[in-house]
Amino acid sequence: MATQHSRAAARLMISPAVVVLLLWMIVPLALTLYFSTLRYNLLMPGANPFVGLENYRYFFTDPAFTTALVNTLLLVGGVLVITVGGGIALALLLDQEMFGQGIVRLLVIAPFFVMPTVSALVWKNMFMDPVNGLFGYIARAFGAQPFEWLTAAPLFSIILIVSWQWLPFATLILLTAIQSLSSEQLEAAEMDGAGFGSKFLWIILPHLARAITVVILIQTIFLLSIFAEILVTTGGGPGVASTNLTYLVYIQSLLQFDVGLGSAGGVVAIVLANIVAIFLMRMIGKNLDA
Amino acid sequence: MGRIVLNGVRKAFGEVEVIPPLDLTIEDGEFVVFVGPSGCGKSTLLRLIAGLEDVTGGEISIDGRDATELPPAKRGLAMVFQSYALYPHMSVRKNIAFPMRMAGLPEGEQKRRIEAAAKALNLTDYLDRRPGQLSGGQRQRVAIGRAIVREPSAFLFDEPLSNLDAALRVGMRMEIGELHKSLATTMVYVTHDQVEAMTMADKIVVLRAGRIEQVGTPLELYRTPHNLFVAGFIGSPTMNLIGGAEAERHGARTIGVRPEHIASGSPDGAPWVGTVGLSEHLGSDTFLYVHGTGLAETVTVRADGEVPLRHGDRVGLTPNPDRIHRFDAEGSRL
Ligand SMILES: Nc1ncnc2c1ncn2[C@@H]1O[C@H](COP(=O)(O)OP(=O)(O)O)[C@@H](O)[C@H]1O
Numbered sequence: 084m085a086t087q088h089s090r091a092a093a094r095l096m097i098s099p100a101v102v103v104l105l106l107w108m109i110v111p112l113a114l115t116l117y118f119s120t121l122r123y124n125l126l127m128p129g130a131n132p133f134v135g136l137e138n139y140r141y142f143f144t145d146p147a148f149t150t151a152l153v154n155t156l157l158l159v160g161g162v163l164v165i166t167v168g169g170g171i172a173l174a175l176l177l178d179q180e181m182f183g184q185g186i187v188r189l190l191v192i193a194p195f196f197v198m199p200t201v202s203a204l205v206w207k208n209m210f211m212d213p214v215n216g217l218f219g220y221i222a223r224a225f226g227a228q229p230f231e232w233l234t235a236a237p238l239f240s241i242i243l244i245v246s247w248q249w250l251p252f253a254t255l256i257l258l259t260a261i262q263s264l265s266s267e268q269l270e271a272a273e274m275d276g277a278g279f280g281s282k283f284l285w286i287i288l289p290h291l292a293r294a295i296t297v298v299i300l301i302q303t304i305f306l307l308s309i310f311a312e313i314l315v316t317t318g319g320g321p322g323v324a325s326t327n328l329t330y331l332v333y334i335q336s337l338l339q340f341d342v343g344l345g346s347a348g349g350v351v352a353i354v355l356a357n358i359v360a361i362f363l364m365r366m367i368g369k370n371l372d373a
Numbered sequence: 374m375g376r377i378v379l380n381g382v383r384k385a386f387g388e389v390e391v392i393p394p395l396d397l398t399i400e401d402g403e404f405v406v407f408v409g410p411s412g413c414g415k416s417t418l419l420r421l422i423a424g425l426e427d428v429t430g431g432e433i434s435i436d437g438r439d440a441t442e443l444p445p446a447k448r449g450l451a452m453v454f455q456s457y458a459l460y461p462h463m464s465v466r467k468n469i470a471f472p473m474r475m476a477g478l479p480e481g482e483q484k485r486r487i488e489a490a491a492k493a494l495n496l497t498d499y500l501d502r503r504p505g506q507l508s509g510g511q512r513q514r515v516a517i518g519r520a521i522v523r524e525p526s527a528f529l530f531d532e533p534l535s536n537l538d539a540a541l542r543v544g545m546r547m548e549i550g551e552l553h554k555s556l557a558t559t560m561v562y563v564t565h566d567q568v569e570a571m572t573m574a575d576k577i578v579v580l581r582a583g584r585i586e587q588v589g590t591p592l593e594l595y596r597t598p599h600n601l602f603v604a605g606f607i608g609s610p611t612m613n614l615i616g617g618a619e620a621e622r623h624g625a626r627t628i629g630v631r632p633e634h635i636a637s638g639s640p641d642g643a644p645w646v647g648t649v650g651l652s653e654h655l656g657s658d659t660f661l662y663v664h665g666t667g668l669a670e671t672v673t674v675r676a677d678g679e680v681p682l683r684h685g686d687r688v689g690l691t692p693n694p695d696r697i698h699r700f701d702a703e704g705s706r707l
């Protein structure tokens with residue numbers, strides 16, 4: 084019974100939490116917005132005059148900006164495709180009865196516990212390095228020229244590394260979703276004459292739609308701000324071939340000590356993230372209700 | 374079309390033998406009910422017939438063809454599950470169309486069959502809804518519709534009514550019965566409810582721990598139960614089972630008398646005398662639970678609806694001598 088009274092009381096009770104939360108988000112955001120309108124370079128101390136949207140103009144006209152924007156979207160999209168596709172396949176496999184099920188599941192989850200910097204370094208030095216790496220070794224074993232992963236296909240290499248990290252997450256969520264599918268539904272489909280392909284397409288995939296949506300939404304939020312993996316592997320290069328927006332902001336603000344320009348980049352990144360989020364919600368969010 | 378023969382069919386899950394070797398013939402067009410207590414292997418037996426479980430031994434033939442190794446879809450049987458097992462993201466129309474789409478039937482034929490099924494099952498107004506928007510009874514009908522359109526040689530039902538409330542259950546029972554009359558297709562129906570078994574079946578198969586205790590028409594089981602288990606399981610209220618001196622007087626270890634075969638009257642000169650404990654007045658009948666007869670804890674008697682007996686009244690009971698069932702020490706009928 085939510086009377087007028089109890090509702091007012093409830094609002095009063097949760098208000099401290101709401102206020103703290105608002106401050107927590109609003110203050111940094113407001114400061115970022117404020118800094119983004121100042122000429123504020125740490126190499127040129129002195130007055131920090133208000134310059135309006137000049138920082139934004141700089142950021143947008145930076146030749147690296149378009150590349151970074153495209154790279155960001157490619158990175159997010161590429162990792163999503165690999166992790167969702169691979170996650171479904173792995174979840175289907177792990178759902179089968181097999182020997183050593185517990186151990187196998189633990190192993191599949193393991194990459195999630197490895198720090199991004201560490202896993203990126205492991206990939207860079209132990210797998211992708213043309214001289215010392217495993218891939219180079221395999222290539223040489225077949226008498227082929229080792230592929231220079233991080234210089235020849237820097238963005239793709241990073242997509243691979245990040246996918247490896249996020250595959251366990253997708254697999255885990257999709258596995259629990261598959262396990263929640265009633266076996267009678269699958270049996271009914273089997274009696275109705277559905278083979279594996281039809282069962283997957285018409286029963287399992289629709290059942291997974293909601294879980295896939297969750298995976299995509301959560302991963303997108305994190306993938307838009309990939310940073311450590313780029314820093315320790317390619318450093319955004321060669322040139323800006325593997326620079327995403329987060330990394331561009333880092334180059335601008337920290338490497339060039341330009342707080343104003345960096346803040347402007349941060350704001351652009353926020354706006355982009357929100358556009359992507361709205362777009363995603365529109366496109367697949369309808370899976371979440373009903 | 375629709376004769377199913379089980380020959381020495383056996384099923385074990387690991388070490389546990391759930392169905393010992395079992396023979397059974399289901400004639401074409403028959404309505405056969407598997408009945409037995411929970412966990413006795415009814416569902417397992419049905420799933421063996423459906424092909425959802427592999428037999429551990431023995432053969433299953435359908436219409437004279439060996440079907441033991443056939444996959445479920447190739448057996449030409451349709452199954453209605455206890456949970457209905459509808460596809461939640463498809464409309465009712467698509468649910469019903471699914472088996473036909475899998476079989477690659479032409480669109481026109483699909484449409485014709487869907488409409489016929491929807492009409493027969495009163496689903497025409499709900500074809501574009503999702504299963505989540507339907508009541509339990511409607512979902513049940515969709516599940517039946519999905520089975521009908523396949524035009525199977527036999528229908529398999531696994532406790533299809535146990536998720537419905539009592540009133541709806543009676544209604545659906547009649548609908549399924551009428552469906553059987555109009556389609557004249559073999560139906561195999563699993564239930565733990567002996568009332569469903571008695572009212573619907575042409576032939577009842579009573580199961581206990583995977584073993585067939587008796588096969589027969591409802592009246593055969595009612596009149597001549599082969600053993601104590603069947604005697605106690607079939608009939609409502611259950612048969613009075615009496616041991617001791619009274620049974621020995623009839624030359625048996627146990628005797629059984631159904632509540633409706635005991636006459637109640639004045640205590641004077643009656644063979645059994647007791648005190649009425651509880652009396653349930655149903656209008657048409659009264660069930661008397663009589664204590665203190667010295668025969669059993671309680672003797673249940675079905676009396677006239679307006680019998681004037683109350684709690685605490687002394688009552689004389691006279692069993693119909695032609696309707697006393699006698700069982701030996703192993704529980705088999707004498
Ligand atoms: N997949 C299975 N694995 C192991 N035991 C099972 C399996 N399915 C059923 N059983 C066992 O077989 C017995 C019969 O089960 P079931 O056929 O479902 O009974 P009913 O339908 O008569 O209630 C039960 O004791 C059950 O525990």
Ligand SMILES: [Mg+2]
Pocket residue numbers: 415416417532
């Ligand atoms: Mg069952």
